[in-house]
Amino acid sequence: MTDQLSRVFAALADPTRRDMVARLTEGDHTVNDLAAPYDVSLQAVSKHLKVLEDAGLVTRTREAQRRPVHLEAEVFDLMTKWIERYRRQAEERFARLDAVLARMQDDDNPSSTPPQEGTAS
Amino acid sequence: MTTVQTKDAATRYPEAAIEADSTVPAIHIWRDFAATPAQLFRAHTDPELYAQWIGPDGVGADITHWEARDGGSWSYTARGSDGREDFETSFRGCFHTVREDRIVQTFTWEGMPDGVSLETMTFEDLGDGRTRLHAVSLCDSFEDRDAWLRSGMEVGVNDGYAAIDRLLAEGAI
Numbered sequence: 001m002t003d004q005l006s007r008v009f010a011a012l013a014d015p016t017r018r019d020m021v022a023r024l025t026e027g028d029h030t031v032n033d034l035a036a037p038y039d040v041s042l043q044a045v046s047k048h049l050k051v052l053e054d055a056g057l058v059t060r061t062r063e064a065q066r067r068p069v070h071l072e073a074e075v076f077d078l079m080t081k082w083i084e085r086y087r088r089q090a091e092e093r094f095a096r097l098d099a100v101l102a103r104m105q106d107d108d109n110p111s112s113t114p115p116q117e118g119t120a121s
Numbered sequence: 122m123t124t125v126q127t128k129d130a131a132t133r134y135p136e137a138a139i140e141a142d143s144t145v146p147a148i149h150i151w152r153d154f155a156a157t158p159a160q161l162f163r164a165h166t167d168p169e170l171y172a173q174w175i176g177p178d179g180v181g182a183d184i185t186h187w188e189a190r191d192g193g194s195w196s197y198t199a200r201g202s203d204g205r206e207d208f209e210t211s212f213r214g215c216f217h218t219v220r221e222d223r224i225v226q227t228f229t230w231e232g233m234p235d236g237v238s239l240e241t242m243t244f245e246d247l248g249d250g251r252t253r254l255h256a257v258s259l260c261d262s263f264e265d266r267d268a269w270l271r272s273g274m275e276v277g278v279n280d281g282y283a284a285i286d287r288l289l290a291e292g293a294i
Contacts, residue, residue: 082270086148100170104156
């Protein structure tokens with residue numbers, strides 16, 4: 001599972017592959033469709049697709065002649081979950097920092113009321 | 122390394138926003154605070170204040186060394202209990218730049234002593250009594266960065282307990 005996640009991150013570290021994935025969110029595409037906007041060879045596009053396939057991000061239908069490329073959305077959920085957990089941990093730390101800063105406000109301006117937390121526009 | 126000051130001038134970050142950089146093995150975090158840049162700077166450089174928030178929750182840090190100046194160094198130990206047994210884990214690093222609007226320091230978790238990340242924190246005055254923290258953690262490699270994202274920063278929290286258990290079993294800590 002974690003190895004797959006590393007492959008997902010690595011696969012998405014490339015701007016062309018990210019763009020391909022973005023286009024696949026709209027629907028399945030053939031390799032030729034996918035390659036069209038890029039100024040690279042079909043082989044280069046196939047190589048990118050192989051990386052995405054190895055990461056489990058995309059699959060290619062066996063049956064159909066044109067073998068459309070399909071995005072496996074649940075892999076994204078896995079990645080999003082990891083990042084969200086990391087973000088939540090950072091947020092817990094920053095909530096504690098909010099409290100420390102509020103106490104500093106009190107010390108710096110004993111007469112005034114510190115600004116309310118969590119009221120950002 | 123280039124530092125993106127602000128993703129979007131109109132964006133506000135009342136909660137932490139996070140982004141895994143796609144071009145370099147870095148993690149970006151943005152967060153707005155109801156404080157001045159000077160206060161945010163103090164909360165990052167005064168060891169007594171720092172110990173109060175660096176965490177983890179309900180654990181707190183024991184600052185073992187602290188020299189917040191250019192060329193200084195720091196270390197702290199987090200001790201706590203996961204409900205079953207006590208744990209203890211340490212972090213250390215060097216301060217490279219300590220300036221009111223910018224702190225640059227290295228960061229190493231003692232459980233992975235060869236791993237080191239470069240932490241750049243900038244404090245940007247938003248002009249409405251708020252200050253934006255932009256923290257960039259630049260890791261050695263994408264593999265390290267992603268392992269870090271997976272483990273969560275505060276080892277010992279949530280599923281990270283398993284990692285501590287492993288280290289304890291191996292006698293590493």
